[in-house]
Amino acid sequence: MFCYQCQEASKGTGCEISGVCGKTPEVSALQDLLIYQVKGLSHLTAALRLVEVESLVANKFIVESLFMTITNANFDDTRFVDQIRKGLKLRSELKVLLKNHNLEVQETDLLTWTALTVQEMEQVAQRVGVLSTENEDVRSLRELIIYGLKGMAAYLEHAWNLGFDDPSVYAFIQRALVATTNDQLSADELTALVLETGKYGVSVMAVLDKANTSAYGNPEISKVNIGVRNNPAILISGHDLKDMEELLRQTEGTGVDVYTHSEMLPAHYYPAFKKYSHFVGNYGGAWWSQVTDFETFNGPVLFTTNCIVPPRKSATYTDRIYTTGAAGYPGFIHIEEGKDGNPKDFSSIIEQAKKLAAPTEIETGEIIGGFAHAQVFALADKVVDAVKSGAIRRFFVMAGCDGRMKERSYYTDFAQQLPNDTVILTAGCAKYRYNKLPLGDIGGIPRVLDAGQCNDSYSLAVIALKLKEVFELNDINDLPITYNIAWYEQKAVIVLLALLHLGVKNIHLGPTLPVFLSENVAKVLVENFGIAPIGSVEEDLKMFLA
Ligand code: SF4
């Protein structure tokens, strides 16, 4: 196997024996093959598009497949085998469609390989993985595009689940996948495609923002309880708000409470979910703390997306973990899509919860959040006055991901050592490094403004653009905002590319730079965008505040 798509890539080069994340070589091979398959399918859909034929089934399949291969989303080999078989069937159907329109595409290996057994799939995977692109820079650019597409696919699927969509994004995803198979493209052309990926990243996050806020209202300032009550309960993790809504609806009146874990915390900021009195609070920390949080939670857990950590051998919770959507893990129960337009059926989770103990309290108190764009705009006068008077000297965008690497204590130290006249803007699970610290407020404006999930980084960009307008600046980089972003998986990649597309420069990225950036590609990003690694807290603070 070879995989270097996330921040934990082994030895700073890539995972070759098994994934640090827990991905097995078998699953890694199946994921490689699935990515190869969606590239092939994209050749067919691109050809069909020339005669204005759109395959909704292919659109959905490609997005779902990309999403399934995101770090920590799905470890279940049987789900990948099923998906690849579905893809082969879809490929045949698309070929018939092409024939019916008298269209031809060149029948290369991309379109002719077959593999029905797992062994055959693993054999094909051997020749199509990441390392099959020999030139290091071309490989780096291709993978950067693919990782951006994976993040984009995740966000698109959440929007889709709420009935929102942007057809231009499917066309782009498929065009970009085809481009990653084109040996004629120059490094410059691929670099341009990387930036275009960022452009569509902004579109997708805008669509998801519209989907979430149309369905559930605009996030508003909220205090979220981090203690527990004495009822049996279900913990919901991941990013899918449609699943969140369904779980709340189906648990109402059953005596079972609902708590959020990790990236689902921001669900508490939406007006539509506040009406549920059994929606109690947030339990535990960021994704990687699940190995202890799930032990003490005592009740069932529902994963709606990444990030799953393979349970330790000693784990006592494995018989009460459920997955849905793109998420999967061998041995966890998977909740399928509802049939005939019916919602997903969470009754088995609810029945199990009723028989289990209430969560054990691990902390008490509150987290404040809900500072997405509409809420910040409502406070705009106050914020602008604070900047003008000097009460707020600088904003620090500390969005992105958290992770288990001990170097990530940098972010806690950084937040703690920031001067009192600075404000942190955050989104994503990165916030767990400092969202329980008593950092206080500036004239009533909390010093940590949490916009929401990683996709709500879009809100932070909208806020920056608004400030640029208010302060009548020509360049977004003239604002008193420093970007010190933590990354882990591919959603952070699309967020980063989106920020680059919006013209944001000098982003600091940590705890380490992506190893999938070759030296030359990293150089392009440094020279054109000022991307830089983090240093020590003291040095960085000195530089940012100079
Ligand atoms: Fe390694 Fe990350 Fe790939 Fe997992 S996703 S195999 S940890 S690089």
Ligand code: SF3
């Ligand atoms: Fe977190 Fe996985 Fe990236 Fe959504 S849940 S930000 S790491």
